[in-house]
Amino acid sequence: MDNTDVPDLVGRLGREDDSGRKMAAFKLQSAIADPSFADVFVSEGGLPKLRELCLHANGNTLAYGLTSLSKLLELDMGWDIVSGDLIERAVQLVVTQPLVNILRGAMSILVAVVSYPHSHQNVERSEKDGTDSFGFKALKPSIAIYPQFLEMLVSRLSSGDHILGANALQLVNALMRDALVNDTDAEWSRFIKKLQDLGVIKAVYVLMQSTALTDLAHPLLDFQQLTKLMLKKWRDVRIDMEKPEHRRALKALDSASYPERLTKENNASGSKRNHPEKWRRLGFETESPAWEFDQVGFLGMMDVTDFVRKDQDQYQKLLLEQSNMPSEQRCPIARASLSVTAILYEHFEVDKAAEEDRGQYANALESRSGFDKAFRPLLLHWSRLHTAGLNGFLRLWKATGAEVEDFEKVEDLVRILVEQVVGQAPRIKDMQEVEDELQDFDYQKLRELQMELLELTFEDAWGHHLRQVRDELNHEALQFIKEQRIRCLLQGDWFPHILGYATDTGPVTKQTLARNVPSGWRYVRLSHNRRYLHYADFNEKTADAPSLDALNEKIDLSIVSSVDSKVSTSRPSTPNTSSTITGGNHALLNGTKPGSKHTASASASTTLTIHGYLPTSSPPRSRHGHNKSGSQGQQTKESVLLTLHPQSHTLASEWLDGLLMLLNQQPITADTNKLVRLIGGYGLRIRLLNVRFEDVGLGLGENSGKALANGLGENGEMKMPGREGLDEEYYYEIAGM
Structure with a gap:
């Protein structure tokens, strides 16, 4: 709108003709947001006309006038016409007016009044007039006339009109901020409590969980920040027994x-309890x-x-x-x-x-x-x-x-x-x-989370020191499991012979089922010097394990080239999985195989095949194709030395990885790798629990890495040797000697 139109617009705002005044107010609300137009409007004497409009108009004309004044105040202009009667009018409208467009404008004006900055000019004018023209104090006289104001304001938060709800929340935020920042200790807490008693927390909580967040986002986030400010202010109040x-x-x-x-x-x-505690x-x-x-x-x-x-x-x-x-x-x-x-x-x-x-x-x-x-x-x-x-x-x-x-x-x-x-x-x-x-x-899950967070904390603090310790512990765990697996081989175990034991047996029938019944048993055992694998075949599996002398055939492990297997590297999901794991853990803890035989059945295709190189001038082989001499001689062609059919996945894992580790190769089955990770993880956590992060967190150099590797004393200090309990005949043990 051109500046030349402003005098005419101001003139029409003062007419008694409702239709002309309404049209002028409608145009004003669209143009007043332009600062240059607002300057001309004020200089042409438009403020008194606008004030009269807000005080005495009705319907849409009143709504247009309130909106125009709120936009003018946003430009920090028009404060001269903001007086007690205008504030009272806005408060009255919030309490009594049902029309949404009028309520929006009235609340926007009150938000501007409560939020008005404490400028030097405003303070001087307030002192001169003897009135409070900003903050919650400016509303107090009007609220005394309309005591239901706060209750109605809180109820507007649940309005179906989201913009009106946002305006209402902006006014609540302005009142809270003014109370928290400007009121005395005796007043702000009572005012906040009054708002809470009226249900403001519940109303805002519902809005935060609603799907209509676009229009309400900023006032909701402002309320959330004010809630933090309120909590901080309560926290900052020191307990004083004089109060x-x-x-x-x-x-x-x-x-x-x-x-x-x-x-x-x-x-x-009238008695008083004087309990000593x-x-x-x-x-x-x-x-x-x-x-x-x-x-x-x-x-x-x-x-x-x-x-x-x-x-x-x-x-x-x-x-x-x-x-x-x-x-x-x-x-x-x-x-x-x-x-x-x-x-x-x-x-x-x-x-x-x-x-x-x-x-x-x-x-x-x-x-x-x-x-x-x-x-x-x-x-x-x-x-x-x-x-x-x-x-x-x-x-x-x-x-x-x-x-x-x-x-x-x-x-x-x-x-x-x-x-x-x-x-x-x-x-x-x-x-x-x-x-x-x-x-x-769940408490156990909480403990697991605690250990994970502990590891992450020390990982961030100690970096390569922690990785070095983890590698060392994993190596120690691998050596421990290697010894356990080899001890399973030293104890020996029974393996069945099965007629027609192959993958092409076809569907399960009475005939094929009969072919899967063991026709004999083979007992296999590692020699005490861990150089030979002894075995023999028996018609029946005896309760007592055969002695090593009773095993008349053997394989020299020096000629073994590889161990092939159809054992899965990941444990299958079977009903018996838990019992199989239990058996493996029992063997681990005792360093020997479990006393009870393995309960989980391996599939019919689970086999272990040991390959090796036979000498050129080898003696006649047995019906199993094995070299009985145990002499390596000249190596020519790789042959099958022994085939085993484990009855469970645990047994297959023990013997497959035991043979591989005996040949200085890495284990491949899920059971063995899980045990290695488990033992290494426990070792690391025990080390971490012996270290107080806050005691060494500031010195993350070489000493902190040593502290992690060796464990610290109760006070987070390196453990030093003492002379307590020593007499004159003592000695020092020098590490590495």
């Missing part, structure tokens, strides 16, 4: 710890508990009192259970509560700067999938999260059989629990599901 409200809160914990009947009797008699009984470390709130401030006080107030009977029951236990096994409830508060505070990064938070939000909102990362609706249910986390702490304490000296260890488990359940929860996950998971999360 009556702080004394009352602490006293309420003690009063709630006794049954109501006993409390009334003591109050009636009044506060330690509740789980504090000393009898002067105020200092114990230093880390979490009044926020920690609120959390523990909420926990007690929600279920006072459970609180008394917990204290009674603790009193019947030895002192070292009692879970310090108050200390655990403060710990959960600190864990949640750290998890939600409440101390993070608002600018950094908003930058991450902007990046997350670039894509639709970023909403789940940006929005943290569970933050709004802080009190419920704390109660669920504390119950999880108590459950883990009981499940682990912890004692007081183990408090930090249980605390670490709870920190991982919160990260897994709360941190991994999607945006739309119901709060009740989160509470249930915190209560029922």
